[in-house]
Amino acid sequence: MKVPSEIEAWLNQILCADALEVLPQLPAESVDLVLTDPPYFLDKLDNEWTPERAARRYYQSQAVFHLPPGMKFDPSQGRRMYEWYLEVSRELYRVLKPGGFFFSFASPRLYHRVATAIEDAGFHIRDCFLWLYTQNQPKAMTLYHFIDKMQLSESAKAELKQRIAGWKTPQVKSCFEPIIIAQKPYEDTFLENFLRHGVGLFNTEVRIGQNMFPANVLLVEGVEAVLDKYFLVPKPSVEERGRFNQHPTAKPLALCEYLIQLSTVEGAVVLDPFLGSGTTALAARSLKRHFIGIEINPEYVAIAQRRLQNATPSLFAES
Ligand SMILES: C[S@@+](CC[C@H](N)C(=O)[O-])C[C@H]1O[C@@H](n2cnc3c(N)ncnc32)[C@H](O)[C@@H]1O
Incomplete structure (x- = not known):
């Protein structure tokens, strides 16, 4: 597939910057697929991360003390996520080719805000993948430490603890992550759009399971x-x-590879505006697609670059 010449200078690079500063500079209708896992606005994990705030020491010292990170319930997180992701999604809509897909991971708690922001930016929500897993730590907490601080006799505390035995904060073990399947509206028909832009269909020869x-x-x-x-x-x-x-x-590499293969052809341009440790870039290159990665935290940029360098050199032959 021939890459539009305006995008060539951006290809196969990781830009250490705020996505909302870089995206407006990318040429319109030049990207085949956006695959990303955005920050979820839970506690300190929002788009205001700076290298200093994101440093591990920061999390250890500043993360919510009484609940594990990500578990503090604050409804304003969802509203802020919506407003910010609407702005991001409008830019992604502009840079994607007609019919191009936008796969966005979303936390189960904020799925509705993520999906609505994407839809309000003009995308069609076509479906949603559920990535299921069994290995995760339950986050629900006992309330015994509150009882310990109550002005009660030891026997009254013991009685109270027995009464609430098994009752914890309302969190079931999280065992799935939704991945929204959104599509920029295609031009004319599916067929014409695919022949013109090389996107808009799924390759069903990419198989799953057996x-x-x-x-x-x-x-x-x-x-x-x-x-x-x-x-x-x-x-x-x-x-x-x-x-x-x-x-x-x-994220697991095979998951990203599956999503890229399903929706793009060789030589396509895959954009991840929240690249983290670089999984999307690694998956794109292993499949002979180009990538554009944006990540605000220089520590994660360094990790992503190291992962790319460590990957088999033959995977990175220019396509
Ligand atoms: C959920 S993680 C992505 C993880 C990635 N999929 C991986 O496999 O490593 C989201 C990333 O977005 C980055 N980020 C947060 N705000 C950003 C912004 N405004 N612009 C670019 N990157 C941002 C964070 O530093 C974080 O690494």
Whole structure:
């Protein structure tokens, strides 16, 4: 696939910057796919991250003390997420080719805000992948420490603890992540759009599980024979994220590879405006697609660059 000449200077680079400063500079209708996992505005994990704020020491000292990071419930987080993601999505709409897909991870708690922001920017919400997993720490907490601070006798405290035994803060174990499937409206017909721009259809020869038709449920760990047969993409290897990779939300490579293969052809341009430790870039290059990555935190940019350098050199032959 021939890349539009206006975008050539941006290709296969990681830009250390605020996405909202870079996106307006990218040429219109030059990107084939946006695949991204944005910051979710939970506690300190928002778009106001600066290198200093994002440093691990910051989280250790400033993160909400009584609840684990991400668990403090504040409805204004969702509203702020919506407003910011609407602005981001408008820029993504401009840079995508007609019919181009926008796959956005979204937290179960803020899914509705993420989806509405994308839709209000002009995209069509076509579906949603559910990435299912079983390995996660339950975040629900006991309330015993509050009882310990009450002005009660030890026996009254013990009685109270017995009364609320098993009752915890209202958090079930989180075992899925939604990935919104949005599409910029296509021109004329699906066929004409695909022939003109090379995007807008799904490649159903990209199979999942045991040679199965692409579904909207994805697993990257073996769970049970029938589920694995229909929904398993290759499991992550131990080495793939890199032992030096401290990013808290690095995504499985095979998941990103699956989404890229499903929606783009070789030589396509894949944009991730919140690149983190670089998984989208790594997946794009391994499939002979170009990438454009934006990441605000220089520590994560360094990790992403190291991961790219460590990948098999043959994967990075120019396509
Ligand atoms: C959920 S993480 C992405 C993780 C990534 N998918 C991976 O596999 O490593 C979101 C990233 O967005 C970055 N970020 C937050 N605000 C940003 C902004 N305004 N512009 C660019 N990057 C930003 C954060 O530093 C964080 O690394």
